[in-house]
Amino acid sequence: MGDCASRPKEDEEKKHVNEKNSPNDNYFIYKISSQILENPSIKSIKTADDQDKVKESLAKVKKQIxxxxxxxxxxxxxAPAEGSCLMIEIQKGKDIIPSVPCFYDAQPFVQVVLEPVKMTYTTTQDKAFIPTWYELFTHKIGVSNIENIVIKVNFKTRFGQIxxxxxxxxxxSELINQxxxxxxxxIQTETIIDGNPELKIRAQALLSEYEMNKHNKKLCEELLPKAKELKKHLKSMLENCEEILL
Structure with a gap:
């Protein structure tokens, strides 16, 4: 059947599952929390442990900056857009195993169907078993009328058969609060296969892309100076502390 010699090795599949290389990160708007900066619990360095903790805090602040x-x-x-926006990214799959002989050269693709508006988006084809897409679909018309997002996986053979x-x-409803x-x-499969077929997806429903960007930009501009000041303070603590002998 479809269990061809091209099936990936265990380490190859593990790497595929864990890697993060989406080109679409800038299109998703993550909420920024005003609580991301934490003041160090240590007011002065008295021990080697204190010194290590301040170094950890400094490294964390540098990363946050x-x-x-x-x-x-x-x-x-x-450029932020007015109005609502639904974004769906089909990232990759695993155990996407064709049920036809290898010479059919069956390649998987994904269809995203928005119900009940019946709008459909389709990815390109990719290799079987561990396909990679990272394709982003953006829907900006009638987001409030959408109830479900149905994601279908199909194979297309070299003969054009779907x-x-x-x-x-x-x-x-899973995308509440933006x-x-x-x-x-x-993935609920049409036939019984060997493996656990899954898709990695990312989705967000924005009620107002413009307002979300505006809110996040304001927080970034407020937090950056505070983070830089905290970095300066932690560096000063380390520079001024007496050498700690273990």
């Missing part, structure tokens, strides 16, 4: 700068640049690089593989469904869902979802 880089993340805030990245978010601010991301906000500036994508073979259904399986599907999964997301309720639009939060982002990014997870592996199980």
């Amino acid at each position: 880089q993340e805030l700068k990245k978010k601010l640049n991301a906000i500036s690089s994508v 073979i259904p593989f399986g599907s999964c469904k997301l309720s639009i 939060d982002i869902i990014e997870k592996w979802v199980s």
